[in-house]
Amino acid sequence: MTLKRFIEKLIEGMLMISSSISALAVLLIVLFLFKEGFSLFSTSPLENHNVIVVSKGNPIEKLTAPQIKDIFDQKITNWQTVGGKNDTIILFTINDVSNYFSEEEIGENFEYLPEKLSRLTDSIPSMLAVYPDKYLAKDFKGKTVSVAKNNIPDFISGREWFPTAEPAVQLGVLPLILGTLMVSFFAILFALPVGLATAIYMAEVADERLRKILKPIIELLAGIPSVVYGFFGLIVIVPLIHDTFNLPVGETALAGSIVLAIMALPTIITVSEDAIRNTPRSMKEASLALGANKWQTIARVIIPNSMSGISAAAILGIGRAIGETMAV
Amino acid sequence: MTMNPKIESKNVNLYYGAFHALKGITMSVQPNTVTALIGPSGCGKSTYLRLFNRMNDLIPGIRIEGDVQIDGKDIYSKSLRVDELRKKVGMVFQKPNPFPKSIFENVAYGLRVNGLNHASFVEERVETSLRQAALWEEVKDKLKKSAFELSGGQQQRLCIARALAIEPSVLLMDEPASALDPISTSKIEELIYELKSKYTIIIVTHNMQQAGRVSDKTAFFYLGELIEFDDTQVIFTNPQNPRTQSYVTGRFG
Structure with missing residues (x-):
């Protein structure tokens, strides 16, 4: 009699354990998804640790991801469109280095590059340069433009979906x-x-x-x-x-x-x-x-x-x- | 017996595939009487009952021979519409089977499917039917509630009210009280007694006392045959056939 009751309790316990384990697993997966998903919203839309820099005299402080895309697609060619002076935007990316500097000037291991880039942005006031932040000189004289982080309202209401766009992705779902x-x-x-x-x-x-x-x-x-x-x-x-x-x-x-x-x-x-x-x-x-x-x-x-x-x-x-x- | 019979069956045979379920049944029922069909399980009495509203038609592989007449008309003739017949011949089933609708809509269902939708008419008919089924006083304040909230006995009276709403002239009852407690059963029996004045009732029952209490005539079925059909009093006190005798005295069945 007691054995029978013991077995009943045992089965009951096993059922409870299995149901709570499955519930827990589902919960963990959901939590994991949200954790991974929300980390997206604290990152910058810029790819590969890029920074956007302009000369010191440029009034531009901030750019949005769509603006950056338009600039790189040559749809925006004048600083005035994004709230700057009336001047043509001169684009510079890390791939353009060879147009401006010889290999000797950069140095074998790019050791002189940060300094060159710093001077370059300073010398061309209407330049917008994008390059990895490791080439940002320590005594950089220009200024970096901040890019609005990915955020939930833009994520939901955004109409543009360019998850692989260079240099800034757009995540509008x-x-x-x-x-x-x-x-x-x-x-x-x-x-x-x-x-x-x-x-x-x-x-x-x-x-x-x-x-x-x-x-x-x-x-x-x-x-x-x-x-x-x-x-x-x-x-x-x-x-x-x-x-x-x-x-x-x-x-x-x-x-x-x-x-x-x-x-x-x-x-x-x-x-x-x-x-x-x-x-x-x-x-x-x-x-x-x-x-x-x-x-x-x-x-x-x-x-x-x-x-x-x-x-x-x-x-x-x-x-x-x-x-x-x-x-x- | 000078009156024309309400229901008449002449030499009816019914087969489920190869199984001979009803063997040459000849019987006639007078209007405004209660006829009880008794017999052991599987004797064919329910099958015989379902002959009169052609419920057997739903079963595949069924074959019916013979002549079944209601009000002198052959109900198996090709020109007769089954749904018209079923409006004239109401049926109450063994288990209460209300629809998953409100109490009101359950009773109104028969009217609505027959195109009678006029609001005041429907309301009036629902009330009359519920009163006839002795249910009105219990449900008049909760007509909009689901029929499943009623007790089993109330549900069965609701099913009777539902059958009465389309004003049939014949009422078939297939063990209507078998799933109910004694109090609900006695209510249903009183009801049958009162309904007799307006309807011709055929009732299948396993309960001998019930048959004795409610019916005027009793038919005893055994293995698909009609063994004996006579006044209820005769069947229970002085049956002519020894098999009837042993069944009604409880020696088998």
Whole structure:
């Protein structure tokens, strides 16, 4: 008797330990993600420990990452645009060293470079120079321009996504978020009606033999890797959209939505079909016994009764589709 | 017996695939009476009951022979619409099976699916039905609440009210009190007694005393055959068939 109780307690304890371990693991992963993610916001968008320097007389104190990008893309060519004097910006990066100095002047191990660079910025007032901070002279006479750090509001509302831009990266995820939302919204819009219709057909209309053939096939579809769906989208759907709407390119959000919808379909169909079939027979009979026909029964009793299962199906299906963005 | 029978079955045979479930049943039911179907489990009495609103149609591989008439019309004729038949023949099931809707909507369901949506009409009919089912006083303040909040006995009376709302002329009851406690059972039995004045009722029951209390006529089924059909009093006090005798006295079944 005591042994039995001891075993019961033991099993209880083991269950508790395993559940708390899994909960802890999930929590740790989330914490890790946030820790790693937030460290981004305390770093400067400048790559490779670069500094931006200007001459002492230049009134510019700060530049933003988009401004730097525009300057390097030659879209901004005058200091006035960023709040300085009316003067043309002369760009200098570490790659331009050989245009200004000979190898002898720099020295074999770049030992004279910091001093040369310091003098160079001083001598050309309208120069904007970018080079690694290890070449910044100790008695540097010009001044370094501070660049606004990555921050959360800009991260979320920024429209530009250039994570590899030189010399300053731009991390605006707004278009990414909006794109994902739009594509998944339209994917749900396509997939849910079709999936629900198929599920209803399989659960309530199709005869048993047909269902036994259809169900494994649809479940098999859920196992196809997303690359295959993506390939299918690229080969079939993209040209189709291209031709139908007479667009220059077919790689639109619509194509993405359709591929995602197709990917989500098998999950939506099987899960919601199970939910629909789980409607108690007594409930269906009650409805039919009151003179409701088959379709009234489906619309008024079976669907409302399996609503939680159907919404779970939609979430699972779209979750899979969004999770495996490979296809898009 | 000069009246035309309300329900009549002539030599009805029913097969589930190869299984011969009902064997040549001939029986007629007078209007405004309560007929009890008794017999051991699997004797075909529920199957026979479900013949009258064609609930058996849902089961695949079923085959029905013979003639079933309600009000002199063949209910298995091709020209008859099943949903029209089911409006005339209400059914109450073994277990309470309310819809996952409010109490009000449960009763209104039958009206709504038949296109009767006029608000005041629906309200009036729901109240009448709930009163007929002796449930009105208990639920009148919580019509918007879910039907699942009611007790089992209340749910079963709700199912009766739901069946009454479309004003059928026949009411089929498949062991309506088998899942209920004695108090709820006696309420249902009183109800059956009162409903008799307006409806023709056929009730399947495993409970001999119940059959004795509520019914005018009793039919004893055994292995798919109708063994004996007579006034309830005769069946319970002076049955003609020895098998009926041993069943009603509790010697088997």
